[in-house]
Every structure is written in C-alpha cells, then in structure tokens.
Amino acid sequence: MVKNAFIRLFVVMVFLGVGNKMSSKTFIQKKQKQELLVSDKDIKKHKQDSVGFVEQKSKLQHSWGTFSPNVSLDVPSISRSPFISLQQLLKGNTAGVYVQENNGEPGSIQSMLIHGLSSPVFSNKDISGIQPVVYLNGVPLLLDNPFSYDVKLYDVNPLGGASNILAGLDLGIIESMEVIKDPLKLAQLGPLASKGAIWIQTKDGYWGGKHFSVDGSLGFVTPPSGVKMTNAGYERAFRQNFFDTYGILNANQYLPKYLQDDRDDLYFGEPDWADSYYRYAPQYNLNVTVGGGNPMANYLFTLGTSRNAGVADETGYNKYNIGFFLNMVPLKGLTATAQVNGGMSNRSRNRNFRDRYAEVEYLPDFSTPIAPTKIGYSLFMSEYDKVTSENDNDMINGYLGLNYKLGNFVANAKLQLDYNTNDSHLFFPSTLMESVSFVSDYSAYNRRLRGVADIAYLFRFGKNHLLNVKWDGSFQSDLQHYNYTRAYDGDDDKKTTTASKANYKLYRYADRMDTRLVSTSFYLEYTYKELVNAGIVVRSDGTSKMQMDNRWLFTPAFNIGWNVKKQFWANSPVISNLFINASWARMGKLLESDRFALGPQYSAEDMNWIGQTVISSQNGLGTITRPYSRGWVGYGIGWPYAEKLNIELAGAFLNDRLKFSLGFYNNYDKDQIIQMPVPQEYGYKYQFKQGMDVNNRGIDFSISSSILSNPKGINWDASLNVNYNWNELKRLPEGVQEVTLGDRKLTVGKSIDQFWLLQNIGIYQTDEEVPVIDGKRLSINGIPLKKGDPIWVDQNGDNMIDDQDKVMKGHMLPPFTGGFMSEFRYKRFDLSFNLFWAVGHHALNNRSWQRYDFMTLDNQKSLAAVKEIFFWQNTNDKNDYPIYNPLSKTHPYRQDQDLFLEKLSYLKLRTLTLGYTLPLKKKGKYAPNSIYLYLTANNLFTITAFSGDDPELIEFNGCYSGYGQSLPRSLTAGFKFNF
Incomplete structure (x- = not known):
C-alpha cells in the first residue's frame, strides 16, 4: 500500500x-x-x-x-x-x-x-x-x-x-x-x-x-477506560422518574416502541457494544x-x-x-x-x-x-x-x-x-x-x-x-x-x-x-x-x-x-x-x-422545491441559478x-x-x-x-x-x-x-462570542408561585406557566416570556489561555512535559438537552433527534437539572436557556516524554553520528468541572453535542538517527 x-x-x-x-x-x-x-x-x-x-x-x-x-x-x-x-x-x-x-x-x-x-x-x-x-x-x-x-x-x-x-x-x-x-x-x-x-x-x-x-x-492509542454502557432499561427508568414525579399514568403510551417491551434482548439485554466501537x-x-x-x-x-x-x-x-x-x-x-x-x-x-x-x-x-x-x-x-x-x-x-x-x-x-x-x-x-x-x-x-x-x-x-x-x-x-x-x-x-x-x-x-x-x-x-x-x-x-x-x-x-x-x-x-x-x-x-x-443580485427563497433550497424551479419547471446564500447584495x-x-x-x-x-x-x-x-x-x-x-x-x-x-x-x-x-x-x-x-x-458594546439565552432560576413547585398581573398568568408564547414549569426570568416585566427576555451570557472562547513546558536533563537522559489550559469560557451542553427533551425529540424528524450508538453511554452527564413536567406545552427543556450552560475551564497534561541519547564512538564510514531514543505519552489527564467527556470537544458554535471523538490517549516509542 x-x-x-x-x-x-x-x-x-x-x-x-x-x-x-x-x-x-x-x-x-x-x-x-x-x-x-x-x-x-x-x-x-x-x-x-x-x-x-x-x-x-x-x-x-x-x-x-x-x-x-x-x-x-x-x-x-x-x-x-x-x-x-x-x-x-x-x-x-x-x-x-x-x-x-x-x-x-x-x-x-x-x-x-x-x-x-x-x-x-x-x-x-x-x-x-x-x-x-x-x-x-x-x-x-x-x-x-x-x-x-x-x-x-x-x-x-x-x-x-x-x-x-x-x-x-x-x-x-x-x-x-x-x-x-x-x-x-x-x-x-x-x-x-x-x-x-x-x-x-x-x-x-x-x-x-x-x-x-x-x-x-x-x-x-488506547480507548477510554471505564465506559459506562446503558440499555433500554436504564433509559426507561430515567424517563419513568419524570412520569412518577407528576403522577402520569399509563406512561407506556408516551414511550417509543423500543422502550416498551422489556423482553426484547436487543434493547434490554446486557449492553456490550463498546468492545466493538472503541479499540x-x-x-x-x-x-x-x-x-x-x-x-x-x-x-x-x-x-x-x-x-x-x-x-x-x-x-x-x-x-x-x-x-x-x-x-x-x-x-x-x-x-x-x-x-x-x-x-x-x-x-x-x-x-x-x-x-x-x-x-x-x-x-x-x-x-x-x-x-x-x-x-x-x-x-x-x-x-x-x-x-x-x-x-x-x-x-x-x-x-x-x-x-x-x-x-x-x-x-x-x-x-x-x-x-x-x-x-x-x-x-x-x-x-x-x-x-x-x-x-x-x-x-x-x-x-x-x-x-x-x-x-x-x-x-x-x-x-x-x-x-x-x-x-x-x-x-x-x-x-x-x-x-x-x-x-x-x-x-x-x-x-x-x-x-x-x-x-x-x-x-x-x-x-x-x-x-x-x-x-x-x-x-x-x-x-x-x-x-x-x-x-x-x-x-x-x-x-x-x-x-x-x-x-x-x-x-x-x-x-x-x-x-x-x-x-x-x-x-x-x-x-x-x-x-x-x-x-x-x-x-x-x-x-x-x-x-x-x-x-446587485440575490437568490429568491421561494424559487425552489419544498425542503430543498438549491434545486430551483418556477411554476414547477427547473431553472438555472447559482446557489448563493440568501440575501441581497x-x-x-x-x-x-x-x-x-x-x-x-x-x-x-x-x-x-x-x-x-x-x-x-x-x-x-x-x-x-x-x-x-x-x-x-x-x-x-x-x-x-x-x-x-x-x-x-x-x-x-x-x-x-x-x-x-x-x-x-x-x-x-x-x-x-x-x-x-x-x-x-x-x-x-x-x-x-x-x-x-x-x-x-x-x-454593540457586547462580545461577539456570547450566548443569547433565557435565564432559568428553578421550577414552579405550585401554581400559586406563578406571577399573575391583571388577572393574567405569566406565559411563554401565549401558553400560561404552571406547576412543574421552569422559572424563566421576565427581564422586561411584560408578563410574557419571549425573545425580549433573553440575556447575553457566557463566552464561546476562553479569555485566558496558556501553556507550560518543562524539560529536565541528567547526563544522557531527559524528561519533559507540556501543560495546556483555557479558562473563562462556556458551552451549551446539547447532549444533556437532547437527553432531557425526549418528549419533543421523539416526535421530530431532525438531526437533533438522531441517536448514535454512543447514545447508550453514560458520560458523567449532569443529573441535577430540575425535573419538569414532561407533558407541559411550554417546552420546558428548550435549548435556548442557561440551564444547559456550563463552564469549560480546564487544565491538560498534553505530553510526557522520556528520552535517552546513546553514547557513540563513531567507527566506520557508515556509523551513525547520533542516536536518540524516546518514549512519549499523550493526553494523560484533564482537570475540569465540565460534565461531558472532554471540555475541548466543543463545536465551533459553542455547543457540546457529544459527537467529537475522544482525543486519543497514546503511548509512542521513537528514535532519531543521524549519519
């Protein structure tokens, strides 16, 4: 090859x-x-x-x-x-x-x-x-x-x-x-x-x-250690907690088919997929x-x-x-x-x-x-x-x-x-x-x-x-x-x-x-x-x-x-x-x-087939247009x-x-x-x-x-x-x-890498806790809030939660970054390591959002509803989110709220290297001038409060989706010869 x-x-x-x-x-x-x-x-x-x-x-x-x-x-x-x-x-x-x-x-x-x-x-x-x-x-x-x-x-x-x-x-x-x-x-x-x-x-x-x-x-490279695999039994128990909290009977009617029959060994059997996935x-x-x-x-x-x-x-x-x-x-x-x-x-x-x-x-x-x-x-x-x-x-x-x-x-x-x-x-x-x-x-x-x-x-x-x-x-x-x-x-x-x-x-x-x-x-x-x-x-x-x-x-x-x-x-x-x-x-x-x-030019939004923005048509007939993004120039x-x-x-x-x-x-x-x-x-x-x-x-x-x-x-x-x-x-x-x-x-006056989110400060334990002004209960998108719904801050006091109540919060990029390198040498031996850190930034934990928002995503045909094989894995997800009413029409686990905003600050040991230079007395025309041998370990540990796999695995939009594969932990032996 x-x-x-x-x-x-x-x-x-x-x-x-x-x-x-x-x-x-x-x-x-x-x-x-x-x-x-x-x-x-x-x-x-x-x-x-x-x-x-x-x-x-x-x-x-x-x-x-x-x-x-x-x-x-x-x-x-x-x-x-x-x-x-x-x-x-x-x-x-x-x-x-x-x-x-x-x-x-x-x-x-x-x-x-x-x-x-x-x-x-x-x-x-x-x-x-x-x-x-x-x-x-x-x-x-x-x-x-x-x-x-x-x-x-x-x-x-x-x-x-x-x-x-x-x-x-x-x-x-x-x-x-x-x-x-x-x-x-x-x-x-x-x-x-x-x-x-x-x-x-x-x-x-x-x-x-x-x-x-x-x-x-x-x-x-070595696979992650201690992968916590889950199965349909774990997922059903997770969802049942929501139904039990609000006394919802016949919960099976709200469960997808793969969670209903606990006799199905494919879904309820011992989870052991990780041995085939990681390596x-x-x-x-x-x-x-x-x-x-x-x-x-x-x-x-x-x-x-x-x-x-x-x-x-x-x-x-x-x-x-x-x-x-x-x-x-x-x-x-x-x-x-x-x-x-x-x-x-x-x-x-x-x-x-x-x-x-x-x-x-x-x-x-x-x-x-x-x-x-x-x-x-x-x-x-x-x-x-x-x-x-x-x-x-x-x-x-x-x-x-x-x-x-x-x-x-x-x-x-x-x-x-x-x-x-x-x-x-x-x-x-x-x-x-x-x-x-x-x-x-x-x-x-x-x-x-x-x-x-x-x-x-x-x-x-x-x-x-x-x-x-x-x-x-x-x-x-x-x-x-x-x-x-x-x-x-x-x-x-x-x-x-x-x-x-x-x-x-x-x-x-x-x-x-x-x-x-x-x-x-x-x-x-x-x-x-x-x-x-x-x-x-x-x-x-x-x-x-x-x-x-x-x-x-x-x-x-x-x-x-x-x-x-x-x-x-x-x-x-x-x-x-x-x-x-x-x-x-x-x-x-x-x-x-x-x-x-x-x-001056633009591409018209209505000149295309439904669901396909770049296959243009007019009156059902195909037309030729360059596939520009929408917008007038x-x-x-x-x-x-x-x-x-x-x-x-x-x-x-x-x-x-x-x-x-x-x-x-x-x-x-x-x-x-x-x-x-x-x-x-x-x-x-x-x-x-x-x-x-x-x-x-x-x-x-x-x-x-x-x-x-x-x-x-x-x-x-x-x-x-x-x-x-x-x-x-x-x-x-x-x-x-x-x-x-x-x-x-x-x-203007704010950072360009901030999130725009509703501010979540808890859960309404009773209907009486929901604010009422002039006989109208606080609502979101016209839907009154009640017991079991999130407490979203009404920033402008108009008794209605909407985009006007979102705040600029957090940063997608770290304000502080740095690195530290150190090397020790004794005679022909050397030992070096490299630390890397980033401090002060945040991410939206979309993996947790998708897990908790099951009532919405189960009924959607969108990429957010896709469940990969690593869906069946407990990656130290946060479990301290409020338990909202899963049948609420307010969409309590919506993505655009600071409930899922987490700090990402971390410190990493990226490399650790041990080297040795061989003593040589050059003999012969083709003898080497120098020989150096080394052993290097990479990505040994990370110190962070982030609940996901790795605080570096954040997409460019500041979201953690769980799709980024782990940065490999590896062990490498190497040599350098000069003749």
Whole structure:
C-alpha cells in the first residue's frame, strides 16, 4: 500500500510539472558540470563571501528590521509527539494562539485563532474566514473555500472528505516555525496575513558534505477506560422518574416502541457494544532525509509516511510525503533554488448516522435507534460493510527562485505554486437507506499561482546610520473549483457508481471561484547605532473580489524600536538584552466570496422545491441559478480592513538564561460585511451591508528560563506563556445597536462570542408561585406557566416570556489561555512535559438537552433527534437539572436557556516524554553520528468541572453535542538517527 501511494504521489508531481520547468536530464547535466568547475579554492572563497544559501535566503525573506518579536516554536521537542496537524503543533505552545481541536477523529477539520475572533461565527461556514495564513517556505497555502456549503441543507460537514488540509504537511522536515503577530511584518506580507500568519521553514539543503537521517516512531492509542454502557432499561427508568414525579399514568403510551417491551434482548439485554466501537489501534511515523553537496551546490531529498489512529469507529488517517530541494550558485552572487513538496492522504471517517443523513439530505424514521448490544451493533456493522467511503487529498507546493547579491544590493524573484485536491466517493446500500441506495462523488481542487519579486539596497551613512530601502511586488491567481454529483433511488446494491446504470436519479452541482490579487509595496527601515530603529511600509493592493470602483486599497504601516539595554546598561553583566517596540498597521481583508464583486443580485427563497433550497424551479419547471446564500447584495461594497497595534517589551538576563516578553495588542477590524434583516415587503429577508466593527485587545506574556545549568548534573529548562483576550462589537451598519440572526444576537458594546439565552432560576413547585398581573398568568408564547414549569426570568416585566427576555451570557472562547513546558536533563537522559489550559469560557451542553427533551425529540424528524450508538453511554452527564413536567406545552427543556450552560475551564497534561541519547564512538564510514531514543505519552489527564467527556470537544458554535471523538490517549516509542 505504501509503495503504491508513493508511486501515485510521484506520478501526480510529474503530471503537474512543478519539477519539470527544466528537464531533469538537462538539469542534472548542468549541475554536474557546475560541480566539476568548482575547486576547493572556489569553495573556500565562497564561504568567505556568503554564509550559505539557506541562511542567506532566510535573512532575505525576513528582512524586517533588527527587532524580531515573533514567536519561534521549539520544533524538535514538539516533534516527539505523534501529532499530524499543524494546529496540534501550535496548541498551547505560544501566547495569543488558540487552537480548537474539537474532535479526536484523525484528519478532521481544526481551527486556530491569533489574537481573538475578528468576526462572528454563526456556522461552520464562517470558520475559514477567520483562520491565519500559513506560509510554507514562503508559499502561502490555499485552503478549501466554504462556498460548497451553499448547496447543502445541513451545516455539519463541508462537501467532500471534510479533511484538514494542514494535516497533510510533512511535519518531520520542519526546521523552524514562527507565529507572526507584529503588525509591520504582517503588513509586509499583505492582505493574506490580515488575520495573522504562521511562517514555516523546512530543511532545504546541506552544504557540509553528505547527510542521511532517519526519524521514526511506533505507538498505539488506547480507548477510554471505564465506559459506562446503558440499555433500554436504564433509559426507561430515567424517563419513568419524570412520569412518577407528576403522577402520569399509563406512561407506556408516551414511550417509543423500543422502550416498551422489556423482553426484547436487543434493547434490554446486557449492553456490550463498546468492545466493538472503541479499540486499541497502532500508529506510526517514519521520515527519511538524504542530502549532500557544498556551498556551491547542495540538495535534499525527503520521504515520509504516517498513520494516525482514532480510538473509536475504526477511524484513521494515512499520509505519504515526498520532497526535493536544490540550491546552486551558477555565478558569483547568484543563487538558484528549487523546492517541491508533495503529499497524499486518505481518511477513514466515522459511521455516524448524523453525518450520513446530512450528506444524503433525507431524514428517515428515527423512532427506532440502533440497539446497544453487541449483536445489534454487529447487525448494523454487517450492513455498513457494504458502504464505500473514499476520502483522498493530494497536495503539491513549491517554487523556483533566483537571488542575486552584490555588495549591499539584493534582488529576488520567485514563481510559486500551491495545488491541492479533494476527492470523495460515497455509496450507501439500500439496506441503510430504506430500500433505495445512494451515491455521491465530489471532486475539487485549489490552485494558487504566484509570482513575487523584490529588490533592496542598504545605504550606510557614516558609522551610525543605516537605511534599508526595499520594493516588492506580486501577482497572485487563485482558482477554486468543485464538481459534485449525488444520486438517489439506486435499485442494485452491487452497482456502487452512477456509471453502473442502476437507474439513479442524478443531481449535479458545479461552482468555481477565480480571483486575482495584485500587490506592490515600499519598505524603509532606518537604524541609528543599533540603538533605535524605525520602519515604514506603504502598499497598494487590488483584488477582483471587490466591486470595480473599490478594487484598490492603499494601506500604511510603521514601527519604532528602542534598545534600552544599549542606551542605559550597555556594560551590564546582568541585563543581556532589553528593548521596546511599537508597531501599527492598516491592512486590507480579503473576502471569502466573489459574489460581492458582481453587484446587485440575490437568490429568491421561494424559487425552489419544498425542503430543498438549491434545486430551483418556477411554476414547477427547473431553472438555472447559482446557489448563493440568501440575501441581497447592493452597490458600494468596498474593502474591509483591520487596524493593528502592538506594543512589546522584551528582554533577556543573566547571559540569556532568563528571557521574557510582555506585549499589548489592539486589533480593530472595520467595515466588515454582515447579513442584516430587512422588511419582508422587499421580497427577501436579508441584505448584506458593510459597517460592522469588532475590537480585540489583550496581553501576551511569555517567559523562559534555564533554571538549572550543570554539565555534570541536573539541568532544568522551563517556559510559560499566557494570553488574555477580550473582544467587543463596536459598530453595526447604519447605526443599528443590535441585530438578531437565528439563535444569535449581536449587541454593540457586547462580545461577539456570547450566548443569547433565557435565564432559568428553578421550577414552579405550585401554581400559586406563578406571577399573575391583571388577572393574567405569566406565559411563554401565549401558553400560561404552571406547576412543574421552569422559572424563566421576565427581564422586561411584560408578563410574557419571549425573545425580549433573553440575556447575553457566557463566552464561546476562553479569555485566558496558556501553556507550560518543562524539560529536565541528567547526563544522557531527559524528561519533559507540556501543560495546556483555557479558562473563562462556556458551552451549551446539547447532549444533556437532547437527553432531557425526549418528549419533543421523539416526535421530530431532525438531526437533533438522531441517536448514535454512543447514545447508550453514560458520560458523567449532569443529573441535577430540575425535573419538569414532561407533558407541559411550554417546552420546558428548550435549548435556548442557561440551564444547559456550563463552564469549560480546564487544565491538560498534553505530553510526557522520556528520552535517552546513546553514547557513540563513531567507527566506520557508515556509523551513525547520533542516536536518540524516546518514549512519549499523550493526553494523560484533564482537570475540569465540565460534565461531558472532554471540555475541548466543543463545536465551533459553542455547543457540546457529544459527537467529537475522544482525543486519543497514546503511548509512542521513537528514535532519531543521524549519519
């Protein structure tokens, strides 16, 4: 399987032609000729003239001044854990970065935020619009666009494999990783970086001779311990408590059929499904790098493969990576580089009913759930074996570059490419689909082609003054496209494709987004005596996503830094470094959709089949319309933009044994577009309007120290990072003070991540307790409250409970986050651990809501009424909710109340690693230079008051549904060889 995967990956790379700008044969011949012309004398001279390709190139890409407050991660120590995604590497390791790993299912979508939430999140579709950009060797990666949600009824998963593209990167070859938060540096990167940036440099060449290294690990994940399985007897006893409390006779008439007959062994028998659902599973990782050369020409070739396993439902993720890097100096001062990274991954997804029905967009009868016994679960599994689920992603990125350096003059030019595909094939047999089969196919790709160039010159004025002048420009072309076909009513389960002529009813969808971004900027940096430095950036950006009269945006940025140590304590043996930096920038924000560039248009809500918003019709005849989300778009929409301020104090003491950084930031995202309700007589419900402002402000604090340093004894290094973030809605379009969108409310002056809920303070024990005004009993939606109903606070005192009585409460995102890392070393042994915490946020416990609201959900055909196999599991659910009258018409266990709001604060031990470096006396030509062995345990424990499985398993809307699989607890043994 691995061999075939690499063959397929190699064919993809050759087909795309990234490495074929010059034929391989010609390229190798020229390289060999160049090597033959290089003498030892030339090499020695070149070493005197240059510090090497990689160092020189890196400095050119980061020519941002003498002050560098960016956060660099300790990649080697993090890489000893079996993480597969970039988000997992970042979580808890740097201040100001918050990662939502809300599902332990390998390869599933994860999100990350830098310095808070810049715009409200109403659905999963909004997540991609708040993510930072990731640069891989200077190439900004293009991820999936959420426009495929426009043809879906249910906001559960996007179309296709629903995989995390960043999980496909080869993490084993990462050499350095920086989180860029400084406004001036973000301004140099342009609008792509308006939400922050992650800068990754991989290993890309060796010039000190031959190099060969092997890095591998093997381990396993362990299922949750002590799973408390339940059966129909447990569920019936739970419901009977409600009926007994209110003296309700003949309770069986209110029970679904699967709870009525206690002689049914499938439902009332011993529950033992967990042994088939949860599992121990192996996982592994292997990376090989081969490199060689000298300062005039060097190369690196990399191979990698990983298998990551989930703890449940046989989920897993496999990826295969390949890379090639070449650096040459054909002429003095001229460096030519070529880099290609390729990856292929496939994901084994869960078998959840919810995901299947959301894909099919057909809701069957939910009155009879899957049985909790191994026999019942095996019957389901035997039918699911007929399912075909293929989810594949391929990716390739790289660049061809030239760098020329002559004295103080530097010029760069690059052609960059990022390309990834998303292919999914799905087949459900008729036995799982109420007598008819279903098939769907999804094929999509994202392609980014980018040309960049810059020139810079460093002027020296005397001994004390330096002026760096730089110009850069870029042209970027993005193309995102998908084809989606779904087909119903197949009459033969052996025909698993639409091409097999099984009489399927076909529905086809296609969409593409083709955008351009043109940018140019000037950068000036002045330095005085290495004491004070100041920089300024002015740039102009134009994009095809804006309307024609608003396509261009001019933005400035500047910073000033002061070396306090050199000013006052130049000769201090205690203070190693101390400086202050202030930076401000205005940055344009790119829109996720191109629909705003088209001017006035909307999709009519009444031009579709009942229950299907994207199959349009008029008078019963099909029509062709692009499946936009509902809402009118008018003229005058321009660039949203962000104003960012960062002030930072950083220093080092005692020969750099103690380092710290304290920063204050204030991010103001302005003129953002939001969907606003309009009068119904307009013919549509919403209009997209510009004018929403959101402010994020906060503090980053980091400190690291070499607490103990003894070459012959114990050494102890530790680091701590803490972030505090607060967001506030500053403005809505046209001076509106609040807006209600679905179950969310936004109010000027409040946070944008708050819940909008009724305030519940107990239960009415008697009818007399219910307030009566002017002879009318307090009511909700016209229904009078009585004994056994909730006590909801009548906030406005109008004797009626409705939306006007809801309050803003809680926060979906934690105000405080942080991490602590510590490493002990004694001789050749080392022991390290990593803690991660989040404090001050909340979640709506939808799992408990669905459990207590059985009287409503038993009679609904909705995704909320679906009962998965893990419905038959007691996950430490709260049992202290009031027992309301189950026959009340007031809907006492409604979701939109603070009864189900819980605190989520937690502390986690993420990793614990024990390592040993073998003593080696190198003998022989092929003996290793070093061998390092380690043992790592992950996700060992969590301290929290949250009643659910894990406080991290919260969906992006702040709800705990119980669908997120447990984050795997794993044990991994690994090794690192260098030759």
